[in-house]
Amino acid sequence: MLVDADLHIHSRYSKAVSKAMTVPNLAENARFKGLSIVGTGDILNPMWERELLRYARKVDEGTYERNGIRFLLTTEVEDNRRVHHVLIFPSIETVREMRERLRPYSSDIDTEGRPHLSLSASEIADLSNELDVLIGPAHAFTPWTSLYKEYDSLKEAYDGTRIHFLELGLSADSEMADMIKAHHGLAYLSNSDAHSPMPHRLGREFNRFDVKEATFEEIRKAILKRGGRRIVLNAGFDPRLGKYHLTACSRCYTHYSLGEAKAFKWKCPKCGGRIKKGVRDRILELADTNERPEDRPPYLKMAPLAEIIAMVIGKGVETKAVRVIWERFLRDFGSEIRVLVDVPVKELARVHEDVAKAIWAYRNEKLIVIPGGGGKYGEIRLPEEIRRAKIEELDSVDVELPGEKPKQRSITEFLGVKH
Template structure:
């Protein structure tokens, strides 16, 4: 069976997170998105654990269910150098033991969703290995709280401790991460790190697992590539839409080349703000190969359907107008993924002509992408030639995309050779 999973989110107990991040809301919006499995996030927080046990039913060790949506026990933790790590637990008892073991090193483990732990990356990983907890770096390349913000290699960070996966983050994809040869034997996870249950946040990045049933043990086997279980697809934002893709000022968002940023000593000459190194530049600093492993699952670049609709109609992404159109597409075709990748554009046009043209432009690499950087998300724009054309005229339109065309994306069915 194929299951789409988003394994890194946050609860309303984490800072800067929507109060709507509750178990019932997560289950409801996961169904809308088409997810079958969601990480709980923040499970080391005892109050969030109480909410999980109140609103979800235990299926087996490490797996809970609400309204047909499965939940795995997960959290994000910050180490003594402010590097973030994702942990996936086999049971609630293991959560309790980890919490007790970390208490002497953390002042906020019982109050904050994303606790700070006064241990090194290697120290946290050693403890995770001892307790059979899966662990890997969160959003590994971002310039604020990632592994590659502090270290130049996995070995430098974790020492001899084993890690089980690497989370790509919104500003990178598999192709970018595979420019580092040391990653070639590691499973990639593409998760949303959602702070809101809205459909343009939850599941904006996800992993498609091929497993026998939706349980922790099956997910563990897939991440470790055992027993025929595997990840068959990583899906997420076009990395250019990530808010740290390019090097840019974190105050006014002016973009700079790496050479310019160094010359300015990482201080923006326009506003005095701090220039943050972009994910693309950081990866290129570390790159030591051009080809990834042959067994790497495909990565398909997506933009949330709500953002495409918002662009077309000129409304805010969380407005009622956007929501109404979004719901019409899902009622007709079942999931965002089918709308964005698989459904013929002629069928999409029966629901909304302008949105259909925008989806076609995204599939064909003819949607203009203005890259993000410095903490500001990238933007998408529909070329005027496409906006003015009819559906029948699309294939004959010549469009010059300033940021360079990317190859036309095949459908997920093409990638997998199976029905979705």
């Protein structure tokens, strides 16, 4: 069976996270999104553990359920160099043992959703392996709190200790990550790191697993590539839409080449703000191969449905006008993922023709993308040629996009989606 999963989120017990991040809200919005599995996030926090056990029933070890949505026990921790790591636990007993083992190294493990630890990356990985906890670097390339912000290699960070996956983050995709040969044996996870249960946050990046059941053990086998279980798809942002894709000023968001940033000593000459190195430039610094693993799943570039609707109608993503159209699509087709990926465009046009055109353009990578950087998300725009065309004419529309041409197959080509 194929299941879609978002394994890295946060609870209302983490800083700068919506108070609406509760188990009932997560279950409801995961169903709207089309997710089968959601990571709990923050499970080392004892208050969040109690909340999970109150609202979700145990399915088996490491797997809980509410209203048909499965929850796996996950968290994010920060090490002594401010690098973040994602952990996936096999059972609630393991969560409790890990909490006790970490308590001497953390002053906030009982109060913060994402605890700060006075341990190195390799020490956290050693303990995780001892307890059979899956571990990998969170949002591995971002210029804040990430592995490649602090280190130049996996070996340098983890000192040879085994890790089980690498999380791409919003500003990178699998093709970019594969430019570093040391990653080729690792599974990639594409997760939302959501701080809000709204559908344009939750599941904005997800993984499609081919497993026998929606359980921790089956997902573990897929991440480790065992028993025929596997990840068949990573889906998420076009990396150009990520907040840190290009090198840019973190105050005025002016983009710079890496050479310019170095010449300016990482201080913006326009406003005096700090220039942050972009994910693209960081990966190019470390790149050591043009090869790709044969078993690497495809990466499908997507944007949340609400953001596509907002672009089309010219309204804010959380306005009532956007919500009304979003609800009509879900009422007719069941979930956001089905609308974005699976439903033929001619059927979508019965709900809203211009939004259907934008979804077609996204599937075929014919949207104009203005890259993000410095902490500002990128933007998408619908070419006028597509906006003016009729639905039945879309395949014949010729669009000249600025910048690089995409190298990967389109969503339409990969999934065989009909227009």
